[in-house]
Amino acid sequence: MNEYYARDISKKRRIVNKMKGNSGVPLSPPPYGYIKNQEDPRFWVIDPEAATVVRRIYQMALDGYGLAETAAALERDGVFNPTYYWRSKGTSRGGSKSTVEPTKWGHTTIKKILTLQEYCGDVINFKSYSKSYKMKKRIENPEENRAIFLNVHEAIIDRATWEKVQSMKKGTRRRRPTVTQEPSAFSGVLKCPECGGNLNFHFNQGNHDIKFFSCQNHNSGLRKCSKTHYIRLEFLERVVLYEVNRLACFANEYEDDFIKAMMGRSAKVTEDERARKQRELDGLLARDKELDGLFERLYEDNVSQKISDARFAKMSQRYEQEQGENAKRIKALRLDLKKSEGQRMDIDTFLETVRRYTNATEITQRMVAELIDHIDVYHAEKQDGVTTQHITIYYNCIGTFSVPDRRKIPAEEITMGTRKGVAVSYSTERIAV
Structure with missing residues (x-):
């Protein structure tokens, strides 16, 4: 009888949870950054204090900080981790009780915060399940079996920022060079149009000041790509900065x-x-x-x-x-x-982002993350004694975009000498396909 009673209660509980979950009511407690709505405890509202920390974590991710660097910065500033923050507010949460210091942040905590779609205002139910009421272990549910409801509560992170952070996580990032200790803002962004692979970041063994990218599939042993698609970092930075300035100038002078x-x-x-x-x-x-x-x-x-x-x-x-x-x-x-079907581009947000980089003087990790989806780098071609490097910039949301020639928009030819004495120039003819 005890076995029958437990099985019956479990069955009824699953039915109730399924009905609630399919109606858009959150089945899980609010994540860090949200609290239950006092007027309707079924839904969530923003916790201003914790939401500020969440926004800081996402901003640091856009600026190129890793999980360890973000955790160290929060600990250095004395920010409580989620467990101790809930405890200080008198909120009871399940799970094991942490014994670490209140300001000690773990890598997994930062990583989880950077992956939660709930920060966009969405509700995601049935993320995990158990095979039986006798088993305590939760099993991750495939994404296609989850119930997703968009814009149910107020967002802490706008959708464009969240999606950009997810794409940055997916991109292949080369380990920092052991000599220069300087990452590149373009790591994981440059693509080979011939084989579709990433361009890896390198530095010259004889002269560490020479930094460049080349196709990962050219020297991989499989020879999937016939050419190196070599491009100097200095040359790439000048080209991208030039195009961003032209884009910002066009947005300011010819907004309509x-x-x-x-x-x-x-x-x-x-x-x-x-x-x-x-x-x-x-x-x-x-x-x-x-x-x-x-x-x-x-x-x-x-x-x-x-x-x-x-x-x-x-x-x-x-x-x-x-x-x-x-x-x-x-x-x-x-x-x-x-x-x-539910994705729409926020024109005002992108326009504001472009204007932020008016008269920019240097390339930053945040600039690349907010403006650029990826860049196709073609192999340099020699024509009439001049080696010309073509690249195609794909901006977020709008893809390739050729800035029209207008009187108020700056135009110049970018040429750089190489270590072999060859002049490499940049052409804007193939910016947009």
């Missing part, structure tokens, strides 16, 4: 034209990306249906003894493996398409 161009470009980028994913999804669905037919005919051939059992087992295993991989990709594409 800039907004009109941004709206059209943003819509085009979003639609192109959505169309590409839809084409890929349609192709995978067609292939999945084709595999079902192949498997059915294969089974019939095996029954009629046209193929042996060993051959049938080998081929069916290959088809099942392909179907399994396709199924994962289909779920991911459907989730991406569903998310893209």
Whole structure:
């Protein structure tokens, strides 16, 4: 009877949680930065004191600080970690009781804060589950099985900033050089248009002042890329700074034209990306249906003894493996398409961000994170005795953007001498495709 009672209570509790979760009511307690709404405890409101710390953590991430550096800065300033902060406010939270110092921040805490989508104002239910009421262990639920409700409560971090931090985490970052100890703001941002790989950051062994990027797949042993796509860091910084200044000048002097161009470009980028994913999804669905037919005919051939059992087992295993991989990709594409339906670009926010870098004099980690999605670097080509390096800058939300030639917008040719005595120049002809 005790066993039956526990099982019955568990079943009823799961039904109630499922109904609440599918209606948009948060099933978990508010994360650090939020507290329960006194008027309606089911939902959350911003905790101003903790929200200030959350915004600082995200800002430091945009500025290029790592987890250890962020944790050290918070500890140095005497900021309470979430466990002791809740304890000081008299809030009871489950889990193990921490015995570390109140101002000691762990890497995992910083990392978790930087990944919580709830800071955008969203509610995400069914992030984990248990197989049975007899098991205490929680199992992570696949993203496609979660219930996501957008803009339920007030956001601490705007969506553009959150998404940029997530993309920075995904980018490949090379370990800091042991000699120069200086990271590059462009690490994980530069792409090879030939093979699609990242460009890795290096420095010259004979002269550490010469820093450059080259394609990771050229010297990998597999030779996936036929050229190095070499570009000097100094040259790249001058080019990007020049283009950012032109973009900011255009936004300030011709605001109406800039907004009109941004709206059209943003819509085009979003639609192109959505169309590409839809084409890929349609192709995978067609292939999945084709595999079902192949498997059915294969089974019939095996029954009629046209193929042996060993051959049938080998081929069916290959088809099942392909179907399994396709199924994962289909779920991911459907989730991406569903998310893209609610995504809209904030024109005012991007315009304000561009204006912030008017007359910028140097490249910073924050500038690259806020303005640039990625940069395609083409291999240098020699024409009429001059080596020309083409790059394509993809800005956040609007993709490639060619600044029109206007009277008030500065224009100049960037040329730099190399250690081999070759003059390398930059051309704006292929900034926008």
